[in-house]
Amino acid sequence: MVQLTVGSHRDDATNNVHLSAEKFNRHTFWCGQSGSGKTYALGVVLEQLLLHTRLPMLILDPNADFTRLHETRGTSDTGAADAIASSDIRVLHSTRRDQPQLRTRFLSLPLTSKAAVLQLDPIADADEYNVLLHADATLTDAVDQATYITALRASDNPGHQQLARRIENLQVLDWDLWARGDVAATDVIDERPQATVLDLGGFAHPAEPKVAALSVLEHLWAHRDERRPILIVIDEAHNICPPTATSAVEQLLIDRVVQIAAEGRKFGLWLLLSTQRPTKIHPNVLSQCDNLCLMRMNAPRDLAELADTFGFVPDHMLAQSPEFRQGEALFAGGFIREPTHTHMGTRITEEGGADVAVPLGL
Template sequence: MHEIEDTGSKAGAIELSGLEKPLGFVVDNSTPVVARFVSSNPPPVGDYVVIEHPDGIVLGMVEHVGTRSITLNALPGVYDPAIVEKLSAEMGDEDVFFECTARLLGDVETLRMPRLPPLPGARVYRAPSNLLKHVFGGKEPYWIRLGVLASRPDIPVYINVNRLVTRHTAILAVTGAGKSNTVAVIVDRLVKHGGTVLIFDFHGEYVGSSLGGRVNVIEPLLNPRLLSIAELMVLLGIEQRYYNQERVLRKALAKLKEAGSEEKGGFLDTLASIVEHMAHRRREESTAATAVVNKIESLRERYGEIIRDDAVDPVSRIRPGYANIVDLSRVDRDAADAVVSHMLRIVLAERKRHKLTGSSQVPFPVLIVVEEAHILAPRDEDTLSKYWLARIAREGRKFGVGLMLVSQRPKGLDPDILSQANNLVVLRIVEPSDQRYIQAASESLSDDLVAHLPSLNTGEAVVIGPFIRIPALVRIDKYEGRLGGADIDVVAEWQSLSRTLDEAGSVDDLVSEFM
C-alpha cells in the first residue's frame, strides 16, 4: 500500500466525532487483513468503511454482503419452504440483518496495514467522501483520471502515471466489456500531458481516432535489410527445426553482405539468386536451397506490400508526444509477429543506448500498448514477440519502456508475462478458468473480488496495483472521441441494403454499381 501523499487537503485527519451514525459493529473472527461486521443498513459491495481500531481508524473495502434472519438463525436446519413461509409472515424488517466482510487497507493517515485485528464490538462507519477524495485524488500530470468509484459516482479516481508505465499494466475483459474504451481514456489523457504511446492495433480500432489530439499512424513496412535472421525466418516460414534451410539462409545472407552483392537488384531478388546458385554448386544443400528459394517467392507474394527495400525503420517514425498507432489490421499473424518483435527489439535497444550514451533515436520514455496480447504472447507457443515482450516486462522499467497488455483471453496469455503486469484493470470476466488464471497471476485479487467479475456492468472494472493507492471498483470514464471497436448496427445496415436493393430494382443491378 502507498502512503497518502500531501495534496493540500486535510481529509486524511478525521475524527470519530465527525462521522455519521455507525453502520454496524465488528464481530468475532476478524483478522489484521479482514474484518467481519454485522449491519442493519449495509454498504454496497465495493464501497468503503472506516473501523475503530486500537491504533486509530482503519480504512476497509466491502467485499461481501450477505443477509441473515434472527428468527431463522435461531432455528438451524429449517429448510421446509412451508415453514419458512409461515415464519416470514411474522418476521418484520427488524428480523433481518446483514453479515459483511471488509478487506482492511490500512490506517487512514498512511495506509499502513495494522498488525492487530479490530476488536469485537468496534464501530463501523461509512467512509467520509472527503477522505475518499483524498485517497483517490492526485495532481496532474503525475496522476490522470481513470473514472469514478462505482459505489460513489461523486468520487473521481486517479492513477499514477509513473507507476502505470514502470510497473506495467494488464487490461482484461470479455469482448464488449469496455477494454478499448479503457485504453482510449488512458492514452488520450497521457498524450494530452505530453506522453508518448505506441499502440499495436490489430483491428484498426484506433487508426481513425483523435487520441489526445495527436495521432501518428505508422504503416507496418519493413526493410528486409534491417530484419534479424529470426524475423526473416518467421516471414519465410522457416521453422527452427528446419536447420538445413536455416544454414542455407545464413550463408546466403553472409554473401549478400559482401561488397557489391546488393547492387545486383532488390534484396529478395539478390537473395534468391544467391540461394539458387548454392543449390547448383553443393549437392548436399540442393534440397534445402530449393525449398528456401520457393519460400522467398512465397514471401514476395504474401508480404510484397509490407516488405520494401526503400522502407525506413518503423521505429524512426515514432513521434514524441503522440499516440503512435501501428496498423496491423491488414497483415496476418506471422507478419504481425515480425513487425511487432522488430519494433520491440529496436525500441528496447535504443532506450538502453539512450541511458548509456545519451544518444538514441528514442530519447523519450514510451508506453507500449499491445492489443490481442494473447496472440503475440501465447501461453503454449513461442513467438518472436513473446520473447521481446518478456524482455521488456523484466527490463523495461529501468529504461523507461512500459507495457500495457490488452486481452479478452487471459488464460491464453503467457503467465510469466502476465505476472509482470503489476497493475490490473479487470472488467467483466465470465469464464471461471480465466478468473482463476488472473487470480493466480496476481496476489492482490481476493476470492471475493474475483466472485464479482461476472456481474460487473459494461465499463466497470476492478482496479488494483501500484498505480492506485488502494483497490477500487471503478466506473471507467467514457471516451468521447471516435473508436472503431464498437459493435456495428446489423439491423440498420440490413435495412439500408434493403432500401438500396429496392431502388436498384435487382441484385444484378446493385452488383453492377459496385463493380
C-alpha cells in the same frame, strides 16, 4: 504526483477515481470479456496519458480500434479535446490505402527474424541458413528488397541462388508490409511522437501483422540502452504473446515480449497488455505485471488465475467481476492507492472499432 481521472467510484458518482501516471513505469494487465467495454475504457486511459504526460505510446492495434485516436468527438471539455487534437499522434494504416502506410524493412530485421520469415531452421536448413547469415556482409550493393534478390540471383554462389529461389517461392517479398524505400514504422517511432498507432488488421498474409509487430519490438529492444521511455500498448495481446507459438515468427514475438516483461522496465520499455482472458497470455508475461484493470469476467478459471497472479487484490473484489455492467472495472496495483471498483468515464476521441449494429425494420 500526476493524477489521471479515469472515472468515478462505482457506488459514488461524485467521487472520482484517479490513477498515478508515474506508476505506468510498471507493466499493466487489462482484461475483460467481449462486451465488457474493455477497448472503450482503455481509450479513456490512453487519452488521459496524452493529456497529462509526455510519455510516448506505441499502440499495436489489430482491430483498428485506436486509428481514430487523433479525432475528437463532441464533448463538454473543449480544452481537453483541443489539446488532444493538437497532439502529435501518428497512425500507420494497413486498412486504409489513402493514409500513411504501416511498413517495415526486410533488410533491417535481425538474422533470426529474417530466418523465421523465410521459414529457415538453423539446423534442418543449415546450408541455406548459413548463406543467409553471410549474405548481408557479402551483398554490399543490396540496399533494398529488389536489389537484394537481384544480387542473390546474379551471384555465382549456388547458395545465394538457392536462397533466392526460396524467397521467390514463398513470395515473401511481395508482401504489402515492406517499405521499398518508403518510411518505415521504426523511423516514425524513433521520432517519439506522443502516440504511434500501428493498424495491424488489414494485411493479406496472416504473418504480416506479426512480422510488423516483431520488427518494432526488436528495434526497441536493440536500442534499449538509449533508455528512451515508451509505453507499449498491445491490444488483443493474445495475438502477440500467447502461451504457445504456432510459427517461428510467433515464437520470436513471444520470446521478445517475455524478455521485455522481465528486463525492459529498467530501460524504459513498459507494457500495457489488453486481452479477453488471462489464460490466453503467456504466463511469464502475465506474472511480471504490477497493475491490473479487470472488467466483466465470468469464467471461474480466469478469476482464479488473476487471484493467483495479483495476490494483492482481495478475493471478494475479484468475485464481483461477473456482476459488472458494461464500463465497470476494478483497478488495483501500484497505479492506484487501493483496489477500487470504478465506473469508467467518457471518451474524448472517436473509437475506431465500434460494434456493428443489427439491421432492424424492413
